[in-house]
Amino acid sequence: MQVKDLAALEGFVTQTMENGDDSVLDAYAGDLLSDVMGNAPSDSVLITIQAHKNTVAVASLAGIKAIIICNQRSTPPDMLQAAKEESIAVFTFDGTQFEASCKVACLLGKVDARKG
Template sequence: MLLSELTQKLGGTIVVDKPEAIIRSAYTSDLLSDVMGHCGDESALITIQNHLNTIAVCTLAGIEAIVICHNRPIPEDMKVAAEREGVAIVTTPLSQFAASVALGELEASVR
């Protein structure tokens, strides 16, 4: 799935773009230790963890895109790091559950 399609399904907004990203799976979690332990690559992370450290974890795990739920604001340092590291950020008004349902055709990401 391309980022544009993912964003459309979420009724979301692209904050940091990555047009070349191909997203095959997704994982939903707000605990970064859990994300690090279980989320695989070529994936989207559905979360409310709008923090700089989320970008670092995505870089380690090979996560292509972060979906920030409830339209939580993206801190400037998080945005800058995402641009630098090549991680896409999409915000959506949906909850984590509703966002997961909207992206239900993706595989469940596993590490």
């Protein structure tokens, strides 16, 4: 899939997307940024509640292409500016990380929503 495909998911709101054509191969859900830095696969989507500039720095180091901020958290201007500079897309989602993870997993073809 491509980063721009995330924008079509129900409930996902694009905050910035400079890299819509970049490929996404996987996803990682986590809030402990040291864990994300050590374990998130490159070319992935980070699903988190950590809405700050340091999240973008970690995503950049890990080769993450997009960040989804869950649980109705807002994205501060300095985070969005850093994301633009690093060409990392940022989306917000009012639902939980679990709900976002399920949507992304279906989009990636990791699970089939019709099978339960």
